[in-house]
Amino acid sequence: MSARWWLLVGATASGWVALALAAIGGAGESWWAVAAGAVSLGAWNRRLSWLSVAVPVGVVLLLLYSGSVVAGAACGLLVLFHVVLVDLAEDSYGASADGAVRALRPLVPGLAAAVVAAVAGGLSVVWARGVDAVTPVVVAAPLVLLVAAMVALGSETRREFWLWLSRR
Amino acid sequence: MAAGLSPRATGVRGGGPDGRRTTTTATPTWRPSPLTRRLMTMVVLGIGLGVVSQNPTLVAFALPGLLAMAVWLRGRRPERVELTVELDTPRTFEHEARRLAVRSTATPHGGAVHLILRPESPVHVTGDRVGVSPLPEARAHWRLAPTLWGYWSTGTVIARTRSATRAWVSETSLEGPRLTVYPPASATADAPPPPHLRRRLGPHVSRAPGAGVEFAGTREYLPGDSVRRVNWAQSSRADRWMVNEFAQERMADVVVLIDSVRDVGPVGQTTVDRSVRGATNVVRSYLSVADRVGVVAFGSALRWLTPTTGNRHFYRVVETLLQARQARTYVDPSLDRLPLAVLPTGALVVCFSPMLDDLVVEAIRDLRERAHPVVVVDVLTLDERPAPRDELAVRLWRLERQALSASLRRIGIRVVPYADTVHGTLGWLASVRSAGGRP
Structure with missing residues (x-):
């Protein structure tokens, strides 16, 4: 499988998880999630990659009338991943996995800041409202998994990656 | 978007000594990348609707994108982009592939350069038109196979440079070197001898x-x-x-005349296309046996080359033929303006013409009156069966063409249909000469 294939699989997965999360946590009609997810598959076509905008629009519509703050932050993070991976996939025709990882490296600080902000913001609001302890754990689990995936992605490459990260 | 060099970005632009290479150095003009625009949509949509509907969930949704964008917009951007386009050789024949190498460097390093080729229409590109090197120094190679003779540009190369964090993008475009495409020439080893020969070895x-x-x-x-x-x-x-x-x-003197006053027919098979291809074959065949060959391009501008021998002369002749389509003037061409040396006495004149213009037909008659053996190769064909309602008109038109051919034959001009080979066009000359007749 090419690097582009893996990037698009990651983009699709993160987009669909975001839509599912918004459909569960929000008060909108669930079929919006299905429709937006189906339309976002256009990103697999090189000329139709702009259709990936269906994911953020679908999530916003699902979260428009209700939904928890934590679910909103988690959806925002997943949509961010979706947008980044689609953008990387656009330029990765014929590129090796190593080339895709190299292109991903400069984005790590921004992604890390987004993850930290989403987790910290979401959890603080939840705890401030006095919600039971199970909900934040359930919501935070995918975010932790995403951070772990990023770490695994970095460790697969060379040791210079960590040196480079430390220099920044 | 095919953005060229912006006024601010114009740097050094130059070419190689032999026209094989063009290069430019530009200071990029940055604009938000598609990634930034998507994130901005997400943030504006989330925060805007969140404030309007007083829904903190949407603000929380927009928060990760906002933070990521804030970090990425401060990413390092290259200050200078150098783009070099090089062709392995600036001359080729139809359907013969040439290699176009493109190199782009962004300094200081930290961004990614993406190379895109937008070729001209008669140039067929083998391989992806987008370079695949998302590196600070991007290299891409394409194979270009032109499908039609003439002077063509290799196309426009665009270097799309992204900042390190992909939040900014800039485009630098450069016109590739010019490619001269010759029509295919097949030399015939035993070119049919003309009726009159010169008193030279x-x-x-x-x-x-x-x-x-x-x-x-x-x-x-x-x-x-x-x-x-x-x-x-x-x-x-x-x-x-x-x-x-x-x-x-x-030895023999042969003068090839091509008529480019009218150019009709489908692209790639127009009357001028056929004329140039046929003329190239004739020129190649007679030059290969050391005859003297000259050329007259009879179009909206009159161009000529005095008959001479040698392989180098072949390329001069073909260059003259290639200009048949380029030169335009409002002055009617006339053989009277030709120097005497262009049409030596007794030289065989081979005219490639669709015979659609009276001016050309008169020029052909004029050549015969000057006692030249003249052969007209009719490059106009109508292979398609006409629609029933057009049958009568086409029949009348064919009769007119036959009458024109007959009038030319009466004064000793032979009209032959176009063929792809020299033997197909002029093979009959051998029998005419052995019988001692005239063409």
């Missing part, structure tokens, strides 16, 4: 006896004949001295 066997190597007959010995030419067998039978006679070997 050449490759064609003439009917006059002289110092050659081709046996022509025998005659009685005359004082001064070399003893080595005595035919001993016949002398013993005839009981008198007989000597061998040989045919003279002489």
Whole structure:
């Protein structure tokens, strides 16, 4: 499988998880999630990659009338991943996995800041409202998994990656 | 978007000494990338609707994107982009592939450069039109196979440079080097000899006896004949001295005239396309046997080359033919303006013409009146069966063409249909000459 294939699989997965999360946590009609997810598959076509905008629009519509703050932050993070991976996939025709990882490296600080902000913001609001302890754990689990995936992605490459990260 | 060099970004632009390479150095003008625009949509949508509907969930949704964008927009951006486009050779024949190498460097390093090629329409590109090197120094190679003769650009190369964090993008475009595409030329080893030959040593066997190597007959010995030419067998039978006679070997003058006053037909098979291809074959064939060949491009501008020999002359002739479509003028072409040396006495004139313009037909008649053997190759064909309602008109048109051909034949001009090979077009010349007739 090419690097582009893996990037698009990651983009699709993160987009669909975001839509599912918004459909569960929000008060909108669930079929919006299905429709937006189906339309976002256009990103697999090189000329139709702009259709990936269906994911953020679908999530916003699902979260428009209700939904928890934590679910909103988690959806925002997943949509961010979706947008980044689609953008990387656009330029990765014929590129090796190593080339895709190299292109991903400069984005790590921004992604890390987004993850930290989403987790910290979401959890603080939840705890401030006095919600039971199970909900934040359930919501935070995918975010932790995403951070772990990023770490695994970095460790697969060379040791210079960590040196480079430390220099920044 | 095919953005060119912006006024602020214009740097050094130059080319190689032989026109194979073009290069430019530009200071990029940055604009938000598609990634930034998507994130901005997400953030504006989330925060805007969140504030309007007083829904903190949407603000929380927009928060990760906002933070990521804030970090990425401060990412390092290259200050200078250098783009070099190089062609392995600036000349080629139709359908012969040439290699286009593109190199782009962004300094200081930290961004990614993406190379895109937008070729001109008659140039077929082998391989992806987008470079695949998302590196600070991007390299891409394409194979270009032009499908039509002429002067073509190799296309526009665009270097799309992204900042390290992909939040900014800039485009630098550069016109590739010019590619000269020659029509395919197939030389015929035994080009049919023209009816009239010059009194100079050449490759064609003439009917006059002289110092050659081709046996022509025998005659009685005359004082001064070399003893080595005595035919001993016949002398013993005839009981008198007989000597061998040989045919003279002489050269020919051939002038190719192409008519580009009217250009009709489908792209790639127009009358001018056929004329240039046919003329190239004729020129190549006669030059390969060391005859003198000249050319007259009879179009909206009159161009000519005096007959001469040699392989280098072939390229000069083809360059003249390639300009048949380019030159435009409002002055009617006339053979009277040609220097005398362009049309040597007795030179065979091969005209490639659709015979659609009276001016050209008159010029052909004029050539015959100057005692040149003239052959007209009709490059206009109508292979398709006309629609039933057009049948009568097409029939009348064909009758008019036949009448025109007959009027030309009456004054000694031979009209032959176009063929892809020299033998197909001029092969009949050999039989005419051996019979001693005129073309």
